[in-house]
Amino acid sequence: MSAGGQMAGTGGRRAQPRPQWRRHLGRVIASRPASVLIYFAVMFAIIATALKGAEAMGYNWQWYRIPRYFYDVTEGGIVLGEIPWGLVGTIALSATAFLLATVIGLIVALLRLSDLIVGRWVAQGFLEIVRNSPLLVLLYVFYYVFGPIFGLDRYSASVLCLAVFHGALISEIFRAGINAVAKGQWEAADAIGMTRWQVYRYIVLPQSVRFMLPPMTGEVVNMIKSSAIVSVIAVAELTTIGRNIISDTYMSFEIWFTIAAVYMVVTLIISTGATLLERRYTVRD
Amino acid sequence: MNPGASSIIELTGVSKYFGPFKALDDINLSVMTGERVVVCGPSGSGKSTMIRCINRLEEHDEGRIVVDGIELGEDTQNIRAVRQDVGMVFQQFNLFPHLTVLENLTIGPIRVRKMDKARAEALARQYLDRVHIPEQADKYPAQLSGGQQQRVAIARSLCMEPRIMLFDEPTSALDPEMINEVLDVMVELAGTGMTMVVVTHEMGFARKVADRMVFMEAGRMVEVAPPAKFFSSPDSDRARLFLDQILEH
Ligand SMILES: Nc1ncnc2c1ncn2[C@@H]1O[C@H](COP(=O)(O)OP(=O)(O)OP(=O)(O)O)[C@@H](O)[C@H]1O
Numbered sequence: 001m002s003a004g005g006q007m008a009g010t011g012g013r014r015a016q017p018r019p020q021w022r023r024h025l026g027r028v029i030a031s032r033p034a035s036v037l038i039y040f041a042v043m044f045a046i047i048a049t050a051l052k053g054a055e056a057m058g059y060n061w062q063w064y065r066i067p068r069y070f071y072d073v074t075e076g077g078i079v080l081g082e083i084p085w086g087l088v089g090t091i092a093l094s095a096t097a098f099l100l101a102t103v104i105g106l107i108v109a110l111l112r113l114s115d116l117i118v119g120r121w122v123a124q125g126f127l128e129i130v131r132n133s134p135l136l137v138l139l140y141v142f143y144y145v146f147g148p149i150f151g152l153d154r155y156s157a158s159v160l161c162l163a164v165f166h167g168a169l170i171s172e173i174f175r176a177g178i179n180a181v182a183k184g185q186w187e188a189a190d191a192i193g194m195t196r197w198q199v200y201r202y203i204v205l206p207q208s209v210r211f212m213l214p215p216m217t218g219e220v221v222n223m224i225k226s227s228a229i230v231s232v233i234a235v236a237e238l239t240t241i242g243r244n245i246i247s248d249t250y251m252s253f254e255i256w257f258t259i260a261a262v263y264m265v266v267t268l269i270i271s272t273g274a275t276l277l278e279r280r281y282t283v284r285d
Numbered sequence: 286m287n288p289g290a291s292s293i294i295e296l297t298g299v300s301k302y303f304g305p306f307k308a309l310d311d312i313n314l315s316v317m318t319g320e321r322v323v324v325c326g327p328s329g330s331g332k333s334t335m336i337r338c339i340n341r342l343e344e345h346d347e348g349r350i351v352v353d354g355i356e357l358g359e360d361t362q363n364i365r366a367v368r369q370d371v372g373m374v375f376q377q378f379n380l381f382p383h384l385t386v387l388e389n390l391t392i393g394p395i396r397v398r399k400m401d402k403a404r405a406e407a408l409a410r411q412y413l414d415r416v417h418i419p420e421q422a423d424k425y426p427a428q429l430s431g432g433q434q435q436r437v438a439i440a441r442s443l444c445m446e447p448r449i450m451l452f453d454e455p456t457s458a459l460d461p462e463m464i465n466e467v468l469d470v471m472v473e474l475a476g477t478g479m480t481m482v483v484v485t486h487e488m489g490f491a492r493k494v495a496d497r498m499v500f501m502e503a504g505r506m507v508e509v510a511p512p513a514k515f516f517s518s519p520d521s522d523r524a525r526l527f528l529d530q531i532l533e534h
């Protein structure tokens with residue numbers, strides 16, 4: 001907006017300067033309180049439309065029944081409801097799969113960057129297969145094909161599937177981060193006689209963390225979101241819990257709104273934390 | 286040169302290609318223990334490529350390279366053994382930016398030589414003294430001037446207690462006022478009897494320190510001569526032309 005204001009000022013010979021009140025209006029709309037107001041107005045309009053639609057189809061809202069899925073007060077004290085337990089399931093599943101995905105990603109990235117021709121082929125083949133399969137199909141393969149063959153239960157099949165899928169994405173992050181380290185660093189480390197592994201461990205990987213941190217936190221968020229897919233094979237986590245509650249209560253609108261909000265709160269917390277962490281890292285430089 | 290001395294670096298018929306381009310063409314060079322060889326020549330003549338072949342940062346395609354009795358080939362054990370005995374100083378310093386000066390110096394001894402930390406630090410401080418910056422141990426490389434960084438890089442190589450030091454244009458990335466502080470350290474190092482192969486266009490340094498001058502052009506060693514002869518009456522026209530150009534400045 002300020003750029004527009006300047007242009008109007010300097011290019012005054014060709015274009016008539018915009019009237020004072022319009023420039024003013026532009027500045028007001030761009031200001032933070034106005035942005036927040038506009039945001040809420042738009043959200044309100046969307047929700048109002050949805051509510052109106054729901055009303056038109058005669059939907060029976062029962063929001064008052066939702067809190068008890070979060071917590072229940074009994075004589076023994078407060079007990080957690082199904083939704084927090086589902087969230088715990090989602091976080092445990094995502095965390096396990098993410099750790100495994102990081103290991104897979106590192107191995108695949110190192111193979112791709114290695115001198116071993118076979119290693120590069122294996123890594124490349126793995127990437128092509130995973131990148132070109134829909135996550136849902138991959139999950140079915142792990143559960144219905146690898147499951148019986150290797151004796152995987154629902155949970156292990158889900159963890160492995162998510163780990164493999166995100167491992168492929170993470171390997172690209174690692175590869176880009178490793179390649180971002182200057183070539184002279186490799187040469188200096190080689191020149192003092194370090195092994196390939198020592199060069200990675202002490203010189204290259206510590207320097208590539210800085211490049212990898214932002215996309216990695218993005219991957220954490222993606223992992224949490226894509227973990228919802230395991231609900232199709234009924235692994236206990238947030239989305240599955242949502243489906244179960246709905247099949248008992250038919251409150252699909254309230255529950256899906258709630259579940260979506262829970263995912264959003266969690267991923268927003270992670271993104272905010274990541275932004276703070278990144279800021280810490282850039283300051284050190 | 287002392288005929289009884291043994292050669293510590295031996296290049297025999299070495300050639301190197303980058304794709305179809307022949308960057309090194311039948312290089313024969315034998316460096317004696319304790320000898321100082323200065324390599325010069327126009328840009329693109331293969332000086333860096335040759336010196337980098339000596340610690341196998343580049344792989345040669347033809348001929349033999351034997352360093353300190355070990356032939357360089359595919360064997361990674363041999364390569365690492367040679368690299369531990371050969372220090373290298375780069376034009377761009379290549380210090381490890383995420384490590385302090387002290388850590389830059391100790392990481393080789395600790396990780397490669399398996400020295401314990403206390404001894405490695407004592408050694409590092411000793412070499413920081415040698416390059417006249419003992420007070421900078423706890424800083425990060427980015428906090429130092431170019432000249433200081435290059436001296437840290439020299440100290441980092443020396444901490445591996447190498448038998449040979451390679452320098453690839455160690456002063457050409459430096460501001461003029463910092464060149465001498467680095468050259469001084471190199472002259473002092475030459476005084477300790479270190480075997481040195483130095484690519485440089487600092488002819489004052491070459492005159493002072495070199496036992497032999499090597500002039501390269503288009504991947505070939507065109508002339509090898511003692512500095513007195515090289516600077517006063519080089520055999521090749523190419524070398525004379527090169528010297529005229531470089532000494533003009
Ligand atoms: N990695 C590479 N790939 C392809 N060509 C290369 C590579 N490294 C060097 N060359 C070429 O090999 C030739 C010799 O390069 P080299 O760096 O050894 O020259 P130099 O004598 O050190 O020159 P300078 O004084 O500019 O440093 C040059 O023509 C260069 O373009």
Ligand SMILES: [Mg+2]
Pocket residue numbers: 332333334453454
């Ligand atoms: Mg060069």
